[in-house]
Amino acid sequence: MPGGLFNSEDGGDSWTLNRSLRDDPLREQWSGGGAEYPGLHSICVNPRDSDDIVIGVSTGGAWTTLDGGKSWRIDGKGMRAEYMPPELQYEPKAQGAHLVVQCAAAPATLWVQHHNGIFRFDDSGEMLAFGSTTGSLWVSENGGNSWQTASLNLPPIHSVRFERAG
Numbered sequence: 001m002p003g004g005l006f007n008s009e010d011g012g013d014s015w016t017l018n019r020s021l022r023d024d025p026l027r028e029q030w031s032g033g034g035a036e037y038p039g040l041h042s043i044c045v046n047p048r049d050s051d052d053i054v055i056g057v058s059t060g061g062a063w064t065t066l067d068g069g070k071s072w073r074i075d076g077k078g079m080r081a082e083y084m085p086p087e088l089q090y091e092p093k094a095q096g097a098h099l100v101v102q103c104a105a106a107p108a109t110l111w112v113q114h115h116n117g118i119f120r121f122d123d124s125g126e127m128l129a130f131g132s133t134t135g136s137l138w139v140s141e142n143g144g145n146s147w148q149t150a151s152l153n154l155p156p157i158h159s160v161r162f163e164r165a166g
Contacts, residue, residue: 003030003040003057007069018069021055026074026093030060042100046107054110056100061092062112075121082116 005018021027030038042056051068054075062076074092081094088094096115103109112119 003038003060005040005043005055005069020070021063021065021072024072027060030057030093042097044100044102044107044110046102047104048107052107054100054102056097056112058098059094059096059115061095062097062100062110076112076119079112079114079119080116081114 005021006015007018008015038060039058040055040060041058042054044054046052051066053065053069055063057063059081061074061079063072064075065072076092076095076097078090079092079095079097080089081091081096082089083096084091084094097112098115099113101111101113103111106122108122110121112121
């Protein structure tokens with residue numbers, strides 16, 4: 001910390017800072033979200049295309065590159081940071097993405113553990129919320145078109161790991 005992304009071309013003997021991410025003007029708006037500096041913590045590399053990478057930053061949102069890190073865009077449309085003032089709650093760079101994981105079978109599907117819950121993203125880039133840190137859990141069996149309450153009384157959900165059964 002502060003958050004930075006490094007790359008090695010020689011098996012880890014030397015490392016190079018990814019300047020395109022470091023020098024992005026939005027990076028100056030990242031915050032520590034409770035820590036002194038923002039932390040880059042999740043790196044999801046698409047196993048079918050190593051130039052397609054998603055990273056998570058607390059607090060700075062989710063970022064995507066499709067060209068191996070030469071350029072970056074902020075993603076995460078639909079995440080909501082309820083701790084922010086109302087006019088900033090849906091601002092992508094204000095999101096506390098604590099962990100980003102990628103589905104091995106469908107790399108375009110990502111889950112984000114967020115300060116306010118858990119969000120799912122698919123090819124459309126749109127978010128589907130299905131859990132919360134308040135102990136509520138919802139289940140969708142049709143890709144988020146409808147939701148059923150699974151529980152409202154679970155212990156607070158602070159971390160979730162998704163694994164494919166079978």
